[in-house]
Every structure is written in C-alpha cells, then in structure tokens.
Amino acid sequence: MKTSAKLLGTIGEQKSCDYLTEDGYEILEKNYRCKFGEIDIIAKKGGLIIFIEVKTRSKNNFCEPEESVNDFKIRHIRNCANYYIQQKELGDYEFNFDVISIIVKDKTMSLKHFRNCNI
Numbered sequence: 001m002k003t004s005a006k007l008l009g010t011i012g013e014q015k016s017c018d019y020l021t022e023d024g025y026e027i028l029e030k031n032y033r034c035k036f037g038e039i040d041i042i043a044k045k046g047g048l049i050i051f052i053e054v055k056t057r058s059k060n061n062f063c064e065p066e067e068s069v070n071d072f073k074i075r076h077i078r079n080c081a082n083y084y085i086q087q088k089e090l091g092d093y094e095f096n097f098d099v100i101s102i103i104v105k106d107k108t109m110s111l112k113h114f115r116n117c118n119i
Contacts (some may be wrong), residue, residue, distance in 0.1 A: 012056025012102040012109075013040055019100070019111055025050070034083045037076035041100075042084065049093045051081045056102040065101040066114060 017027055020043055028049070029042040041052040053073070055065035077097065085091060099114040 008056050008058065008104065009054070011104070012100075013054050015056075015102060015109060015111065016041060016052065016054045016100045019113070020052070029084075032080065032084060034080055034087075036079035036083055039077060039080045039084070047094060048096055049085075049090060050096045050098050051077060051084075052098045052100055053077060054100045054102065056104065059103065059105040065103060066099050066112070069099055069117075 013030065017030065020041065021027060023045075025043040025045045027041060027043050030040070032039045032042055039051050040054040043050045043052060053069055055068055057065040057068075081095065081097070085093075085095070096116045097118075099117050101112045101114065103110050
C-alpha cells in the first residue's frame with residue numbers, strides 16, 4: 001500500500017515536532033500560513049526563533065529530501081518569516097532557518113537536522 005505524499009508529509013512533520021521537543025525546542029507554530037506561503041514549523045530554543053522546513057521522502061526518490069529546498073521555496077520561507085516576525089513583533093529575537101530531512105524506508109525513518117542554514 002502506497003502512502004500518499006500528503007500523509008507522508010504529515011507523518012514527517014509530527015516526527016520532526018517530537019524530535020525537536022525532545023531536544024528542548026518549544027513549538028510555537030505548525031503549518032503557519034500567510035499570504036506569502038507556509039512554514040512547516042516555527043520553534044523557539046533559548047533566545048532564538050527557528051523557522052524549520054521539513055522534507056519527507058520515501059525510499060523511491062532519487063535525491064535527498066533537503067535537496068528539494070530550492071530558490072523558489074527559500075524565497076517563500078524568507079517572506080513568510082519576515083511577515084511572522086512583523087506580525088508577532090519579534091524584532092528583538094535572533095532567527096535561524098533549519099531544514100529537517102526525513103527518509104522513510106519500509107518501517108523505519110531516518111532524520112537529519114540541518115541547523116542554521118544559509119537561507
């Protein structure tokens with residue numbers, strides 16, 4: 001039975017939230033949407049606000065999940081993040097952009113966390 005892309009993405013985002021929470025992050029938003037697009041997870045750790053893009057793929061793909069964060073997606077993440085910062089009046093915080101890459105193979109998942117990406 002094939003898992004739909006949407007369900008696979010939802011599973012990956014939940015796994016990412018679990019991982020982040022266990023690592024001391026506070027989840028502020030999931031699937032934050034605005035007129036500029038969407039950010040999968042917005043979290044806080046220490047004095048940082050972190051905007052996190054989650055990419056989940058099955059074993060059948062030919063590239064690593066993180067490789068699909070292209071210039072188009074980066075523009076949307078930046079614009080969304082700026083909007084969120086203004087909307088929530090968070091100008092006093094420092095910000096990072098992270099990518100979490102998840103590969104699902106059979107009944108296992110592997111997760112890689114790329115911190116402080118140059119987005």
